[in-house]
Amino acid sequence: MITLEGVAARRSPLALSNISVTWGPGVHALLGASADGGPLLLALIAGAIRPRVGRVRVLYGAATDAPVRPQVAFVPLEPALPGAMRVAEVFQIAAAIRGERKPDVADRLGALGLATLAGRAVGTLSREEARAVAVAEAITSMRVRVLLIEEPLLSLDARAVNRLPELLRERSRAGWTIVIATASVRDAAELADDCVLLRGGVVVGQSSCVDLFARSSTSARLRIVTSDSRALAAALAREERVDAVARRDTSVTVRGRDLLELARAAARAIVASGVSLTELRVEPPSLEEARVAVGGMAAQIAEEQP
């Protein structure tokens, strides 16, 4: 549903070069910092900027084609909503533009837990609320088939954050093509099926997000919040499978080679030190670790080929 062929684009100071990707229905992640060009690529797909070379096809034409445009929704980090209107009026106008029937605004906002915002003036919304309204309009539209979101879980109303992942999965099962641009490996792994890694405006790798998350964990990390971090840190330091222990306030971060072994070691240390556990969290790999992992995967594939 989205095809980019040898695309290059520039919007100072960002640039993209030689991007060739094809995405069908599902949730896809563009993984990289903002400066690596993810948001620029989304704007390119949405037709907000033109490629200098190459071809961008969305659904059955260019994103700027009249029949395609209402079926493409783009939610950037700073969404543009008509400032002098109320939220309900924005939904009515959007429905008229997209060619939908009159919307049940409360119902559509309710999908993200935002029904109370229907009567609010757009100018009075916080940045997080405005973004949530823009996401709600796009994700509950009957016409949209291609959804592009920059940092879907960032600067978003807390009510929407809880419901968005499931809604994205629902829409992808219904045949939507959803592309997210994010710098968070955790968000990409949680929301997307596959990842395209960008660096400096160039695609440096492509992989399943779960694979990427697992392979990036050359050093697994656990963060444990406890009642007595000093005692737990001491107990963890005695564990063989733990490579490093770092303590900060009430939390302890441990590093090891294998996540399962690390979890077992943490459990033993918690029991041995007699502390009470408040929170245990797997720390996601960093963007750099993800890039290294993708590089390793590419090298492995090259070695396996005759």
Added chain:
Amino acid sequence: MIAVLARPPIARLLRSGRGRTVVLAWSALAVAFAVTARSSGSLHAADHALLGAFAPLVLPLLTYVLAGAVIGARSLSLSAAPMVALGARPTQATAATMSVAIAACALSSGLLAIVVDVVAHASADPPLGRDAVACAYAGGLGGGVYASWFALGASFGKRGVGRPVLLVLDWVLGAGDGPTALVTPRAHIRNLLGGSAPLQLSERTSALALVVLALACVTLAIRRVRAK
């Protein structure tokens, strides 16, 4: 579609308290000039009010503020961006914004011209009915042309910096009757209201020039937005 896309600019215009206040202030000033001209005892008080204050001062500044309220004190493309984000075509969203600006400026300028004419009307002025219609025509046409003039200005720069630039250009170039005055609304509107004509053009030619100028501004502004 244009009617749907016109709703946000109309909302910006009607719900902007600052814009409303400034428009009322300029209108009050125009009426004050009319009252002053009438009370001075001049036999051509309406001409004095229209040519001395309305055409050179009130009309451009009133339409400048109105166009700014419709566009939203930003560039023309940024003004249309929310509609484009919801799936509208940039050219249609821009055309809708410009249509609202032109209609609002033409209507308010035409009405204000009638009010100024009626308030200042003196014995040596042309018959009131005919004069009021002529003023409404000149004011309305002038207001519409100024709206497209300023909309074109707003298509330059991220914050529509071209709008004040075109206001100054109109003020400077339109003051005289030379060839440079031909490209400004000010000189032609003055001609329509019975003042000096640029290059001795007839009123009909000036009216035609204003229509051409408005069409050129609209076309250029839409082309600039489409090119981005």
